[in-house]
Amino acid sequence: MGLTSVKEFIELSKSKNIPLWQVVLESDCDDTGITKEESIEKMTLLWQTMKNSSKSYNKNDKSASKLVGGDGGLMQEYILSGKSISGGIIPEVIKEALKMGECNACMKRIVAAPTAGSCGVLPAVLIPFQKQRNISDEEIVKSLYVSAGFGQIIAYRASISGAEGGCQAEIGSASAMASATLVYLCSDDSISDVADKCANACAMSLKNLLGLVCDPVAGLVEVPCVKRNVIGAVNAISSAEMALAGIESKIPVDEVIDAMKEVGDLLPSSLRETGKGGLAGTVTGQQIKFMMNNI
Amino acid sequence: MNIFDILGPIMVGPSSSHTAGAVRIGLVARKLLGEKPVFMEMCLHGSFADTGEGHGTDKALVAGMLLMNTDDERIPHSFDIAKQENLQIIKCVVNLKDAHPNTVLLKVCGENGTKLELVASSLGGGRIKVYELDGMKVEFTGNYPTLIIRNLDKPGPVAHVTARLLENKVNIANMQLYRDSKGGYAAMVIESDDKISKDIIDDLQKMESLVKISYLE
Ligand code: SF4
Numbered sequence: 001m002g003l004t005s006v007k008e009f010i011e012l013s014k015s016k017n018i019p020l021w022q023v024v025l026e027s028d029c030d031d032t033g034i035t036k037e038e039s040i041e042k043m044t045l046l047w048q049t050m051k052n053s054s055k056s057y058n059k060n061d062k063s064a065s066k067l068v069g070g071d072g073g074l075m076q077e078y079i080l081s082g083k084s085i086s087g088g089i090i091p092e093v094i095k096e097a098l099k100m101g102e103c104n105a106c107m108k109r110i111v112a113a114p115t116a117g118s119c120g121v122l123p124a125v126l127i128p129f130q131k132q133r134n135i136s137d138e139e140i141v142k143s144l145y146v147s148a149g150f151g152q153i154i155a156y157r158a159s160i161s162g163a164e165g166g167c168q169a170e171i172g173s174a175s176a177m178a179s180a181t182l183v184y185l186c187s188d189d190s191i192s193d194v195a196d197k198c199a200n201a202c203a204m205s206l207k208n209l210l211g212l213v214c215d216p217v218a219g220l221v222e223v224p225c226v227k228r229n230v231i232g233a234v235n236a237i238s239s240a241e242m243a244l245a246g247i248e249s250k251i252p253v254d255e256v257i258d259a260m261k262e263v264g265d266l267l268p269s270s271l272r273e274t275g276k277g278g279l280a281g282t283v284t285g286q287q288i289k290f291m292m293n294n295i
Numbered sequence: 296m297n298i299f300d301i302l303g304p305i306m307v308g309p310s311s312s313h314t315a316g317a318v319r320i321g322l323v324a325r326k327l328l329g330e331k332p333v334f335m336e337m338c339l340h341g342s343f344a345d346t347g348e349g350h351g352t353d354k355a356l357v358a359g360m361l362l363m364n365t366d367d368e369r370i371p372h373s374f375d376i377a378k379q380e381n382l383q384i385i386k387c388v389v390n391l392k393d394a395h396p397n398t399v400l401l402k403v404c405g406e407n408g409t410k411l412e413l414v415a416s417s418l419g420g421g422r423i424k425v426y427e428l429d430g431m432k433v434e435f436t437g438n439y440p441t442l443i444i445r446n447l448d449k450p451g452p453v454a455h456v457t458a459r460l461l462e463n464k465v466n467i468a469n470m471q472l473y474r475d476s477k478g479g480y481a482a483m484v485i486e487s488d489d490k491i492s493k494d495i496i497d498d499l500q501k502m503e504s505l506v507k508i509s510y511l512e
Contacts (some may be wrong), residue, residue, distance in 0.1 A: 002296065028299075031297060043302070046299075049305050105309045106309075108308060110306065110307075111303060112303060112420075115420070116308050116309055116314070119308070148298035148299075148301045149298070152296060160301070161420065218349065219349075220349040
Protein backbone atom coordinates (compact mmCIF):
# COMPACT_ATOMS: atom_id res chain seq x y z
CA MET A 1 0.00 0.00 0.00
CA GLY A 2 3.00 2.28 -0.34
CA LEU A 3 4.72 4.44 2.24
CA THR A 4 2.64 5.71 5.14
CA SER A 5 5.07 7.68 7.29
CA VAL A 6 8.26 9.62 6.72
CA LYS A 7 9.69 7.94 9.81
CA GLU A 8 9.28 4.53 8.19
CA PHE A 9 10.57 5.88 4.85
CA ILE A 10 13.77 7.14 6.44
CA GLU A 11 14.25 4.08 8.62
CA LEU A 12 14.03 1.89 5.53
CA SER A 13 16.71 3.95 3.81
CA LYS A 14 18.97 3.78 6.84
CA SER A 15 18.48 0.13 7.75
CA LYS A 16 18.92 -1.11 4.18
CA ASN A 17 21.59 1.50 3.52
CA ILE A 18 19.99 2.43 0.21
CA PRO A 19 19.16 5.97 -0.93
CA LEU A 20 15.60 7.25 -0.57
CA TRP A 21 14.87 7.04 -4.28
CA GLN A 22 15.58 3.34 -4.25
CA VAL A 23 13.27 2.77 -1.29
CA VAL A 24 10.44 4.39 -3.27
CA LEU A 25 11.21 2.50 -6.46
CA GLU A 26 11.31 -0.85 -4.67
CA SER A 27 8.20 -0.27 -2.61
CA ASP A 28 6.22 0.85 -5.66
CA CYS A 29 7.36 -2.11 -7.75
CA ASP A 30 6.32 -4.44 -4.93
CA ASP A 31 2.91 -2.79 -4.74
CA THR A 32 2.05 -2.51 -8.39
CA GLY A 33 3.89 -5.51 -9.81
CA ILE A 34 5.69 -3.55 -12.53
CA THR A 35 9.42 -4.08 -13.03
CA LYS A 36 12.04 -1.53 -12.03
CA GLU A 37 12.90 -0.95 -15.67
CA GLU A 38 9.26 -0.22 -16.53
CA SER A 39 8.96 2.10 -13.59
CA ILE A 40 12.10 4.04 -14.49
CA GLU A 41 10.92 4.28 -18.08
CA LYS A 42 7.63 5.77 -16.90
CA MET A 43 9.37 8.24 -14.62
CA THR A 44 11.75 9.25 -17.41
CA LEU A 45 8.77 9.96 -19.64
CA LEU A 46 7.32 12.22 -16.94
CA TRP A 47 10.58 14.17 -16.76
CA GLN A 48 10.81 14.51 -20.53
CA THR A 49 7.19 15.70 -20.62
CA MET A 50 7.90 18.34 -17.97
CA LYS A 51 10.77 19.68 -20.07
CA ASN A 52 8.64 19.59 -23.21
CA SER A 53 5.83 21.51 -21.52
CA SER A 54 8.30 24.23 -20.66
CA LYS A 55 9.39 24.35 -24.30
CA SER A 56 5.78 24.46 -25.52
CA TYR A 57 5.26 27.77 -23.70
CA ASN A 58 4.25 30.67 -25.89
CA LYS A 59 4.08 34.10 -24.27
CA ASN A 60 1.29 35.09 -26.66
CA ASP A 61 -1.08 32.34 -25.50
CA LYS A 62 -4.00 33.32 -23.31
CA SER A 63 -6.30 31.03 -21.36
CA ALA A 64 -9.90 30.60 -22.58
CA SER A 65 -11.06 33.08 -19.93
CA LYS A 66 -8.24 35.49 -20.93
CA LEU A 67 -7.36 35.80 -17.23
CA VAL A 68 -3.82 34.46 -17.55
CA GLY A 69 -1.04 34.20 -20.10
CA GLY A 70 2.13 36.10 -20.92
CA ASP A 71 3.61 36.46 -17.42
CA GLY A 72 6.38 33.96 -18.14
CA GLY A 73 7.32 36.17 -21.08
CA LEU A 74 7.36 39.32 -18.92
CA MET A 75 9.58 37.58 -16.40
CA GLN A 76 11.96 36.55 -19.17
CA GLU A 77 12.25 40.15 -20.41
CA TYR A 78 12.88 41.31 -16.86
CA ILE A 79 15.65 38.75 -16.39
CA LEU A 80 17.26 39.90 -19.64
CA SER A 81 17.13 43.51 -18.47
CA GLY A 82 19.58 42.55 -15.68
CA LYS A 83 17.54 44.37 -13.06
CA SER A 84 16.51 41.34 -10.98
CA ILE A 85 16.78 41.93 -7.24
CA SER A 86 17.83 38.42 -6.29
CA GLY A 87 19.66 37.35 -9.42
CA GLY A 88 21.06 33.85 -9.97
CA ILE A 89 18.65 30.96 -10.12
CA ILE A 90 15.68 32.52 -8.32
CA PRO A 91 14.29 34.63 -11.19
CA GLU A 92 14.69 31.62 -13.48
CA VAL A 93 12.68 29.51 -11.04
CA ILE A 94 9.97 32.18 -10.89
CA LYS A 95 9.84 32.28 -14.68
CA GLU A 96 9.56 28.50 -15.02
CA ALA A 97 6.80 28.32 -12.42
CA LEU A 98 4.79 30.98 -14.27
CA LYS A 99 5.36 29.30 -17.62
CA MET A 100 4.16 25.93 -16.36
CA GLY A 101 1.11 27.36 -14.62
CA GLU A 102 0.22 29.26 -17.77
CA CYS A 103 0.79 26.23 -20.00
CA ASN A 104 -1.69 24.35 -17.84
CA ALA A 105 -4.28 27.14 -18.00
CA CYS A 106 -3.84 27.33 -21.78
CA MET A 107 -4.62 23.62 -22.25
CA LYS A 108 -1.09 22.50 -23.01
CA ARG A 109 0.18 19.07 -22.07
CA ILE A 110 1.58 19.00 -18.52
CA VAL A 111 2.42 16.52 -15.76
CA ALA A 112 0.20 16.73 -12.69
CA ALA A 113 2.66 16.97 -9.80
CA PRO A 114 0.80 16.24 -7.64
CA THR A 115 -2.10 18.08 -9.33
CA ALA A 116 -2.59 20.07 -12.51
CA GLY A 117 -2.95 23.33 -10.56
CA SER A 118 0.40 22.76 -8.84
CA CYS A 119 2.13 21.28 -11.90
CA GLY A 120 4.67 24.12 -12.05
CA VAL A 121 6.45 23.71 -8.73
CA LEU A 122 8.68 20.69 -9.38
CA PRO A 123 9.73 21.59 -12.93
CA ALA A 124 10.29 25.19 -11.84
CA VAL A 125 13.06 24.12 -9.51
CA LEU A 126 14.37 21.15 -11.48
CA ILE A 127 14.69 22.68 -14.95
CA PRO A 128 16.87 25.68 -14.01
CA PHE A 129 18.73 23.59 -11.49
CA GLN A 130 19.65 20.92 -14.01
CA LYS A 131 21.05 23.60 -16.27
CA GLN A 132 22.94 25.41 -13.55
CA ARG A 133 24.65 22.31 -12.15
CA ASN A 134 24.78 20.17 -15.25
CA ILE A 135 22.89 17.31 -13.66
CA SER A 136 22.17 14.23 -15.79
CA ASP A 137 18.61 13.23 -16.66
CA GLU A 138 19.18 9.93 -14.82
CA GLU A 139 19.97 11.76 -11.62
CA ILE A 140 16.87 13.98 -11.97
CA VAL A 141 14.70 10.92 -12.59
CA LYS A 142 16.04 9.36 -9.37
CA SER A 143 15.26 12.55 -7.50
CA LEU A 144 11.67 12.40 -8.79
CA TYR A 145 11.26 9.13 -6.88
CA VAL A 146 12.21 11.01 -3.72
CA SER A 147 9.52 13.60 -4.41
CA ALA A 148 6.94 10.90 -5.22
CA GLY A 149 7.80 9.12 -1.96
CA PHE A 150 7.14 12.22 0.13
CA GLY A 151 4.04 12.98 -1.93
CA GLN A 152 2.69 9.50 -1.34
CA ILE A 153 3.02 9.89 2.41
CA ILE A 154 1.32 13.31 2.35
CA ALA A 155 -1.51 11.87 0.24
CA TYR A 156 -1.91 8.99 2.67
CA ARG A 157 -1.82 10.96 5.92
CA ALA A 158 -3.45 14.18 4.69
CA SER A 159 -4.48 15.04 1.12
CA ILE A 160 -3.17 16.35 -2.16
CA SER A 161 -6.48 17.83 -3.28
CA GLY A 162 -7.46 21.48 -2.94
CA ALA A 163 -11.12 20.51 -2.70
CA GLU A 164 -10.31 18.40 0.36
CA GLY A 165 -7.48 20.21 2.11
CA GLY A 166 -7.12 23.67 0.57
CA CYS A 167 -4.15 24.93 -1.42
CA GLN A 168 -1.72 23.84 1.30
CA ALA A 169 -2.54 20.33 0.06
CA GLU A 170 -1.70 21.18 -3.56
CA ILE A 171 0.95 23.91 -3.68
CA GLY A 172 2.06 23.04 -0.14
CA SER A 173 2.54 19.37 -1.00
CA ALA A 174 4.24 20.20 -4.29
CA SER A 175 6.59 22.54 -2.46
CA ALA A 176 7.42 19.93 0.20
CA MET A 177 8.08 17.35 -2.50
CA ALA A 178 10.29 19.74 -4.45
CA SER A 179 12.35 20.80 -1.46
CA ALA A 180 13.11 17.20 -0.46
CA THR A 181 14.07 16.56 -4.08
CA LEU A 182 16.46 19.49 -4.10
CA VAL A 183 18.12 18.37 -0.90
CA TYR A 184 18.54 14.91 -2.35
CA LEU A 185 20.18 16.39 -5.46
CA CYS A 186 22.53 18.74 -3.58
CA SER A 187 23.62 16.90 -0.52
CA ASP A 188 26.89 15.02 -0.52
CA ASP A 189 26.33 13.63 2.97
CA SER A 190 25.95 9.98 3.93
CA ILE A 191 22.75 8.13 2.95
CA SER A 192 21.43 8.49 6.45
CA ASP A 193 22.14 12.24 6.76
CA VAL A 194 20.62 12.95 3.35
CA ALA A 195 17.45 11.15 4.43
CA ASP A 196 17.18 13.25 7.58
CA LYS A 197 17.78 16.49 5.70
CA CYS A 198 15.19 15.63 3.06
CA ALA A 199 12.66 15.03 5.82
CA ASN A 200 13.50 18.37 7.42
CA ALA A 201 13.18 20.20 4.12
CA CYS A 202 9.79 18.58 3.52
CA ALA A 203 8.62 19.54 7.02
CA MET A 204 9.78 23.15 6.74
CA SER A 205 8.19 23.75 3.33
CA LEU A 206 4.87 22.36 4.48
CA LYS A 207 4.97 24.39 7.69
CA ASN A 208 5.59 27.57 5.75
CA LEU A 209 2.50 27.08 3.62
CA LEU A 210 0.25 25.62 6.32
CA GLY A 211 -3.22 27.08 6.16
CA LEU A 212 -3.03 28.21 2.54
CA VAL A 213 -6.60 28.26 1.25
CA CYS A 214 -7.93 27.20 -2.15
CA ASP A 215 -9.81 30.16 -3.58
CA PRO A 216 -9.69 30.12 -7.38
CA VAL A 217 -11.45 33.08 -8.97
CA ALA A 218 -14.52 31.99 -10.94
CA GLY A 219 -13.53 28.42 -10.00
CA LEU A 220 -10.84 28.39 -12.68
CA VAL A 221 -7.31 27.01 -12.15
CA GLU A 222 -5.82 30.39 -13.07
CA VAL A 223 -5.99 33.12 -10.41
CA PRO A 224 -4.25 32.71 -7.94
CA CYS A 225 -3.05 29.26 -9.02
CA VAL A 226 -0.46 30.28 -11.62
CA LYS A 227 1.39 32.59 -9.24
CA ARG A 228 1.05 30.22 -6.29
CA ASN A 229 3.33 27.90 -8.20
CA VAL A 230 5.96 30.60 -7.78
CA ILE A 231 5.68 30.68 -4.00
CA GLY A 232 5.67 26.89 -3.93
CA ALA A 233 8.91 26.76 -5.90
CA VAL A 234 10.72 29.56 -4.09
CA ASN A 235 9.64 28.20 -0.72
CA ALA A 236 11.03 24.81 -1.78
CA ILE A 237 14.40 26.42 -2.37
CA SER A 238 14.50 28.34 0.91
CA SER A 239 13.50 25.25 2.88
CA ALA A 240 16.08 23.15 1.05
CA GLU A 241 18.73 25.77 1.83
CA MET A 242 17.82 25.67 5.52
CA ALA A 243 17.87 21.88 5.62
CA LEU A 244 21.23 21.75 3.82
CA ALA A 245 22.58 24.25 6.36
CA GLY A 246 21.72 21.73 9.05
CA ILE A 247 18.63 23.54 10.34
CA GLU A 248 16.00 21.17 11.65
CA SER A 249 12.24 21.35 11.94
CA LYS A 250 11.28 21.34 15.60
CA ILE A 251 8.05 19.54 14.77
CA PRO A 252 8.72 16.13 13.18
CA VAL A 253 7.55 15.91 9.59
CA ASP A 254 4.84 13.28 10.12
CA GLU A 255 3.28 15.51 12.74
CA VAL A 256 3.45 18.47 10.39
CA ILE A 257 1.59 16.44 7.76
CA ASP A 258 -1.01 15.44 10.35
CA ALA A 259 -1.39 19.10 11.31
CA MET A 260 -1.98 19.96 7.66
CA LYS A 261 -4.74 17.37 7.58
CA GLU A 262 -6.32 18.85 10.69
CA VAL A 263 -6.13 22.38 9.29
CA GLY A 264 -7.60 21.18 5.99
CA ASP A 265 -10.52 19.53 7.75
CA LEU A 266 -11.22 22.74 9.64
CA LEU A 267 -11.29 24.90 6.51
CA PRO A 268 -14.82 25.94 5.57
CA SER A 269 -15.99 24.68 2.21
CA SER A 270 -15.89 28.24 0.84
CA LEU A 271 -12.08 27.96 1.00
CA ARG A 272 -11.81 24.55 -0.58
CA GLU A 273 -12.01 24.97 -4.36
CA THR A 274 -15.62 26.08 -4.45
CA GLY A 275 -14.62 29.45 -5.89
CA LYS A 276 -16.64 31.23 -3.19
CA GLY A 277 -14.37 32.58 -0.43
CA GLY A 278 -10.95 34.20 -0.25
CA LEU A 279 -9.77 35.85 -3.46
CA ALA A 280 -12.71 34.37 -5.34
CA GLY A 281 -15.04 36.20 -2.98
CA THR A 282 -13.46 39.63 -3.43
CA VAL A 283 -15.37 42.32 -5.30
CA THR A 284 -13.10 41.92 -8.31
CA GLY A 285 -13.18 38.14 -8.07
CA GLN A 286 -16.98 38.22 -8.12
CA GLN A 287 -17.02 40.70 -11.01
CA ILE A 288 -14.79 38.43 -13.06
CA LYS A 289 -17.08 35.52 -12.32
CA PHE A 290 -20.14 37.54 -13.26
CA MET A 291 -18.58 38.61 -16.54
CA MET A 292 -17.55 35.06 -17.31
CA ASN A 293 -21.07 33.75 -16.84
CA ASN A 294 -22.49 36.39 -19.12
CA ILE A 295 -20.20 36.16 -22.10
CA MET B 296 -2.02 5.92 -4.07
CA ASN B 297 0.79 4.61 -6.19
CA ILE B 298 3.63 6.94 -7.10
CA PHE B 299 2.30 7.54 -10.60
CA ASP B 300 -0.91 8.90 -9.09
CA ILE B 301 1.30 11.40 -7.26
CA LEU B 302 3.48 12.31 -10.25
CA GLY B 303 1.22 12.16 -13.27
CA PRO B 304 -0.95 11.73 -15.11
CA ILE B 305 0.44 13.41 -18.17
CA MET B 306 -2.55 15.45 -19.22
CA VAL B 307 -3.76 18.46 -21.11
CA GLY B 308 -4.65 21.16 -18.56
CA PRO B 309 -6.07 22.94 -16.78
CA SER B 310 -7.92 20.68 -14.36
CA SER B 311 -7.71 16.99 -13.61
CA SER B 312 -11.38 16.93 -12.61
CA HIS B 313 -12.84 19.32 -15.20
CA THR B 314 -10.59 18.48 -18.15
CA ALA B 315 -8.89 15.07 -17.77
CA GLY B 316 -11.93 13.51 -16.09
CA ALA B 317 -14.21 14.91 -18.79
CA VAL B 318 -12.04 13.40 -21.54
CA ARG B 319 -12.34 10.05 -19.80
CA ILE B 320 -16.14 10.34 -19.57
CA GLY B 321 -16.31 11.10 -23.30
CA LEU B 322 -14.03 8.17 -24.01
CA VAL B 323 -16.15 5.78 -21.95
CA ALA B 324 -19.28 6.95 -23.78
CA ARG B 325 -17.57 6.48 -27.14
CA LYS B 326 -16.38 2.99 -26.29
CA LEU B 327 -19.78 1.98 -24.97
CA LEU B 328 -21.39 3.31 -28.13
CA GLY B 329 -19.05 1.07 -30.09
CA GLU B 330 -19.32 2.98 -33.37
CA LYS B 331 -18.42 6.31 -34.92
CA PRO B 332 -20.60 8.98 -33.30
CA VAL B 333 -22.63 11.35 -35.47
CA PHE B 334 -24.47 13.24 -32.75
CA MET B 335 -23.82 14.16 -29.13
CA GLU B 336 -25.73 16.27 -26.68
CA MET B 337 -23.92 17.20 -23.49
CA CYS B 338 -25.95 18.52 -20.61
CA LEU B 339 -23.63 19.96 -17.99
CA HIS B 340 -24.55 20.00 -14.33
CA GLY B 341 -23.20 21.89 -11.30
CA SER B 342 -19.59 22.99 -11.45
CA PHE B 343 -19.28 21.45 -14.93
CA ALA B 344 -21.91 23.96 -16.02
CA ASP B 345 -20.50 26.89 -14.01
CA THR B 346 -16.79 26.62 -14.82
CA GLY B 347 -16.82 24.08 -17.62
CA GLU B 348 -16.16 26.54 -20.40
CA GLY B 349 -13.06 28.01 -18.74
CA HIS B 350 -11.79 24.53 -17.97
CA GLY B 351 -12.44 23.25 -21.46
CA THR B 352 -14.88 20.62 -20.12
CA ASP B 353 -16.96 20.77 -23.31
CA LYS B 354 -13.88 20.42 -25.51
CA ALA B 355 -12.68 17.56 -23.32
CA LEU B 356 -15.97 15.64 -23.57
CA VAL B 357 -15.95 15.99 -27.36
CA ALA B 358 -12.29 14.94 -27.48
CA GLY B 359 -13.11 11.77 -25.59
CA MET B 360 -15.95 11.04 -28.03
CA LEU B 361 -13.33 11.32 -30.78
CA LEU B 362 -11.21 8.66 -29.03
CA MET B 363 -8.59 11.09 -27.73
CA ASN B 364 -6.83 10.37 -24.48
CA THR B 365 -6.29 12.81 -21.60
CA ASP B 366 -2.83 13.80 -22.88
CA ASP B 367 -3.85 14.43 -26.50
CA GLU B 368 -2.70 17.88 -27.60
CA ARG B 369 -5.62 18.09 -30.04
CA ILE B 370 -8.09 18.41 -27.13
CA PRO B 371 -8.31 22.24 -27.37
CA HIS B 372 -9.26 21.86 -31.06
CA SER B 373 -11.76 19.04 -30.62
CA PHE B 374 -14.73 21.08 -31.87
CA ASP B 375 -12.98 21.71 -35.20
CA ILE B 376 -12.06 18.05 -35.51
CA ALA B 377 -15.64 17.05 -34.69
CA LYS B 378 -16.82 19.26 -37.54
CA GLN B 379 -14.44 17.58 -39.98
CA GLU B 380 -15.72 14.20 -38.81
CA ASN B 381 -19.36 15.28 -39.12
CA LEU B 382 -20.11 14.93 -35.44
CA GLN B 383 -22.95 17.22 -34.54
CA ILE B 384 -22.76 18.74 -31.06
CA ILE B 385 -25.38 20.28 -28.81
CA LYS B 386 -24.50 21.78 -25.45
CA CYS B 387 -26.87 22.64 -22.63
CA VAL B 388 -27.15 23.04 -18.88
CA VAL B 389 -29.20 20.77 -16.62
CA ASN B 390 -29.94 20.49 -12.97
CA LEU B 391 -29.70 16.83 -12.00
CA LYS B 392 -31.09 16.02 -8.61
CA ASP B 393 -28.56 14.85 -5.99
CA ALA B 394 -25.76 14.61 -8.52
CA HIS B 395 -22.05 15.18 -7.82
CA PRO B 396 -21.04 18.78 -8.77
CA ASN B 397 -18.99 17.61 -11.75
CA THR B 398 -21.61 15.68 -13.64
CA VAL B 399 -22.70 15.43 -17.24
CA LEU B 400 -25.64 13.80 -18.96
CA LEU B 401 -24.53 12.63 -22.39
CA LYS B 402 -26.87 11.58 -25.17
CA VAL B 403 -25.06 10.15 -28.16
CA CYS B 404 -25.94 8.52 -31.42
CA GLY B 405 -23.72 6.48 -33.73
CA GLU B 406 -23.52 6.17 -37.51
CA ASN B 407 -25.50 2.91 -37.47
CA GLY B 408 -28.22 4.44 -35.37
CA THR B 409 -27.10 3.05 -32.00
CA LYS B 410 -28.14 5.36 -29.20
CA LEU B 411 -26.70 5.72 -25.73
CA GLU B 412 -27.46 7.90 -22.76
CA LEU B 413 -25.26 8.13 -19.72
CA VAL B 414 -24.79 10.18 -16.58
CA ALA B 415 -21.23 10.30 -15.29
CA SER B 416 -19.27 12.31 -12.75
CA SER B 417 -15.67 13.35 -12.47
CA LEU B 418 -14.55 12.68 -8.92
CA GLY B 419 -11.15 14.42 -8.86
CA GLY B 420 -7.66 13.49 -9.98
CA GLY B 421 -9.09 12.32 -13.31
CA ARG B 422 -11.11 9.53 -11.71
CA ILE B 423 -14.66 9.10 -12.99
CA LYS B 424 -17.78 7.11 -12.31
CA VAL B 425 -20.76 6.31 -14.50
CA TYR B 426 -23.99 6.47 -12.51
CA GLU B 427 -26.66 5.95 -15.11
CA LEU B 428 -26.80 4.16 -18.41
CA ASP B 429 -29.83 4.41 -20.67
CA GLY B 430 -31.94 5.50 -17.73
CA MET B 431 -30.84 2.62 -15.52
CA LYS B 432 -28.91 3.26 -12.29
CA VAL B 433 -25.47 1.64 -12.45
CA GLU B 434 -22.06 2.31 -10.97
CA PHE B 435 -18.71 1.67 -12.61
CA THR B 436 -15.41 3.45 -13.08
CA GLY B 437 -14.17 2.31 -16.47
CA ASN B 438 -10.87 1.24 -14.88
CA TYR B 439 -11.54 -2.41 -15.63
CA PRO B 440 -12.91 -4.20 -18.67
CA THR B 441 -16.63 -3.74 -18.03
CA LEU B 442 -19.53 -5.70 -19.39
CA ILE B 443 -22.97 -4.18 -19.09
CA ILE B 444 -25.92 -6.36 -19.87
CA ARG B 445 -29.49 -5.20 -19.86
CA ASN B 446 -32.10 -7.90 -19.85
CA LEU B 447 -35.69 -8.57 -18.94
CA ASP B 448 -36.00 -9.15 -15.22
CA LYS B 449 -36.50 -12.94 -15.23
CA PRO B 450 -34.70 -15.81 -13.53
CA GLY B 451 -31.68 -17.11 -15.41
CA PRO B 452 -29.60 -14.38 -17.07
CA VAL B 453 -27.14 -13.95 -14.20
CA ALA B 454 -26.39 -17.66 -14.00
CA HIS B 455 -26.09 -17.79 -17.79
CA VAL B 456 -23.62 -14.92 -18.02
CA THR B 457 -21.44 -15.96 -15.09
CA ALA B 458 -21.31 -19.53 -16.42
CA ARG B 459 -20.08 -18.25 -19.82
CA LEU B 460 -17.41 -16.15 -18.13
CA LEU B 461 -16.33 -19.06 -15.95
CA GLU B 462 -16.03 -21.35 -18.98
CA ASN B 463 -13.72 -18.80 -20.55
CA LYS B 464 -11.72 -18.29 -17.36
CA VAL B 465 -12.62 -14.63 -17.01
CA ASN B 466 -12.13 -13.57 -13.40
CA ILE B 467 -14.84 -11.20 -12.13
CA ALA B 468 -13.49 -8.34 -10.02
CA ASN B 469 -16.86 -6.75 -9.25
CA MET B 470 -20.43 -7.50 -10.08
CA GLN B 471 -23.55 -5.47 -9.47
CA LEU B 472 -27.19 -6.10 -10.24
CA TYR B 473 -29.82 -3.45 -10.77
CA ARG B 474 -33.43 -3.45 -11.80
CA ASP B 475 -36.12 -0.97 -12.61
CA SER B 476 -39.05 -2.78 -11.09
CA LYS B 477 -39.90 -6.40 -10.45
CA GLY B 478 -40.46 -8.16 -13.75
CA GLY B 479 -39.35 -5.10 -15.71
CA TYR B 480 -35.81 -4.41 -16.89
CA ALA B 481 -32.64 -5.41 -15.10
CA ALA B 482 -28.99 -4.68 -15.58
CA MET B 483 -25.79 -6.47 -14.71
CA VAL B 484 -22.51 -4.62 -14.49
CA ILE B 485 -19.50 -6.90 -14.44
CA GLU B 486 -15.99 -5.53 -13.99
CA SER B 487 -13.43 -8.19 -14.80
CA ASP B 488 -9.69 -8.59 -14.33
CA ASP B 489 -9.32 -10.03 -17.82
CA LYS B 490 -10.45 -8.75 -21.18
CA ILE B 491 -13.61 -10.32 -22.52
CA SER B 492 -13.25 -11.61 -26.06
CA LYS B 493 -15.56 -10.77 -28.95
CA ASP B 494 -16.50 -14.46 -29.18
CA ILE B 495 -17.88 -14.45 -25.65
CA ILE B 496 -19.82 -11.27 -26.32
CA ASP B 497 -21.22 -12.64 -29.59
CA ASP B 498 -22.25 -15.75 -27.73
CA LEU B 499 -23.96 -13.69 -25.02
CA GLN B 500 -25.82 -11.73 -27.69
CA LYS B 501 -27.86 -14.88 -28.34
CA MET B 502 -29.08 -15.01 -24.76
CA GLU B 503 -32.81 -15.14 -24.27
CA SER B 504 -34.35 -12.08 -22.59
CA LEU B 505 -31.33 -9.94 -23.53
CA VAL B 506 -32.13 -6.32 -24.28
CA LYS B 507 -28.73 -4.78 -24.90
CA ILE B 508 -25.13 -5.60 -24.29
CA SER B 509 -22.33 -3.05 -24.02
CA TYR B 510 -18.68 -3.68 -23.45
CA LEU B 511 -15.96 -1.34 -22.37
CA GLU B 512 -12.41 -2.54 -22.71
S1 SF4 C 1 -5.90 27.72 -5.33
FE1 SF4 C 1 -6.91 25.74 -5.38
S2 SF4 C 1 -7.11 25.25 -7.56
FE2 SF4 C 1 -5.55 26.86 -7.36
S3 SF4 C 1 -3.60 25.76 -7.20
FE3 SF4 C 1 -4.31 26.16 -5.13
S4 SF4 C 1 -5.41 24.27 -4.61
FE4 SF4 C 1 -5.20 24.27 -6.83
